[in-house]
Amino acid sequence: MKLSLNKALLITACAFLIASCGPSEPVDNGTTTGSTTSVVEKPRVVPPDFNSDSAYAYVKAQADLGPRVPGSKAHTNCVNWMSDKLKSYGAEVVVQNGIVTTFDQKKWSAKNVIASFNPENKSRVLLCAHFDSRPFCDHDSVPANKSKACPGVNDGASGVGVLMEIARNIKAKNPKVGIDIVMFDLEDYGQPEGSSFPPMNDSWCLGSQYWSKNPHKPGYFANFGILLDMVGGKGATFYKEGNSIFFAASTVEKVWNTAANIGYSNYFIQEPYGEFTDDHLYVNKLTNIPTVDIISYDKEDSGFFKYHHKAGDTMDNIDRSTLKAVGQTVMEVIYNVEK
Numbered sequence: 001m002k003l004s005l006n007k008a009l010l011i012t013a014c015a016f017l018i019a020s021c022g023p024s025e026p027v028d029n030g031t032t033t034g035s036t037t038s039v040v041e042k043p044r045v046v047p048p049d050f051n052s053d054s055a056y057a058y059v060k061a062q063a064d065l066g067p068r069v070p071g072s073k074a075h076t077n078c079v080n081w082m083s084d085k086l087k088s089y090g091a092e093v094v095v096q097n098g099i100v101t102t103f104d105q106k107k108w109s110a111k112n113v114i115a116s117f118n119p120e121n122k123s124r125v126l127l128c129a130h131f132d133s134r135p136f137c138d139h140d141s142v143p144a145n146k147s148k149a150c151p152g153v154n155d156g157a158s159g160v161g162v163l164m165e166i167a168r169n170i171k172a173k174n175p176k177v178g179i180d181i182v183m184f185d186l187e188d189y190g191q192p193e194g195s196s197f198p199p200m201n202d203s204w205c206l207g208s209q210y211w212s213k214n215p216h217k218p219g220y221f222a223n224f225g226i227l228l229d230m231v232g233g234k235g236a237t238f239y240k241e242g243n244s245i246f247f248a249a250s251t252v253e254k255v256w257n258t259a260a261n262i263g264y265s266n267y268f269i270q271e272p273y274g275e276f277t278d279d280h281l282y283v284n285k286l287t288n289i290p291t292v293d294i295i296s297y298d299k300e301d302s303g304f305f306k307y308h309h310k311a312g313d314t315m316d317n318i319d320r321s322t323l324k325a326v327g328q329t330v331m332e333v334i335y336n337v338e339k
Helices: 008-020 052-065 073-088 153-172 206-213 242-261 279-287 320-334
Strands: 002-004 092-101 107-117 124-130 178-184 224-229 238-240 268-272 275-277 291-295
Touching (some): 052 073, 052 153, 052 320, 073 092, 073 107, 073 153, 092 206, 107 153, 107 206, 124 206, 124 279, 124 320, 153 178, 153 224, 153 320, 206 279, 224 242, 242 291, 242 320
Parallel strands (some): 124 178, 124 224, 224 291, 238 268
Antiparallel strands (some): 092 107, 107 178
């Protein structure tokens, strides 16, 4: 994924307007007596407890396979592992195959793994992450590592691990809405800086681009979507990402306010920052499903995380507390969606 700060001031202004706008008069919900209006809050649905040990084990299972680069045995094994696990949790699972071309003019069969819970429910929520690893550690300072495939543990496996634990919980207790979990392929095969190949537009997020143009069900739509990317790092911070604010402002507020309400405001920072080219961008542009990106960013260090696209992106960096904060927040959101 890539970062753009060209519209940082615009994002900040939009966020201020969103925060400041609201009804100036009480909402009449039928309980008005004389000049007094009382608002009756709907009871909160208590979701299952997100098990961070379980999520950690799911992340490790992927790390143990090795880098999940296209065409590798690890990639194939990961697709099979995800499919089998999701089926065991009662999901209707489809492995979507699509031919895509990367910046280096290679053709790959992208394999998006799609799991649908309560497929008959017309009211739906989309949850997604990417499972592939970057084929080269182009940000690594060690020259010998630059041509090696990235382990892709925080950058990829962490989001999948959180979603697998959410899927396990959905089997035990269904939310009111249908849930679609999509594990995108070929997110991280984007063109590196200084590439000798001709510049390629939209070289990142090829799996989500394919799915967005070819949804697993004709006319598929969801009330909103949540993308998870790099959600397992120690001391991670999640700012309100710019493209998420532009396309899905109300969902951003829902997610970040939920995190604050359940005690995770130290992870979910109530500030806008940056614009990231990530899978959610194409989901928003091509499907009109308002989708937000929960993605780790270190504002002080001006980077996604210390080992982003480096050989050091290993299990050593995964923190159960971060997985818990993200997973419990997402579950709180999806279990309290009205039909």
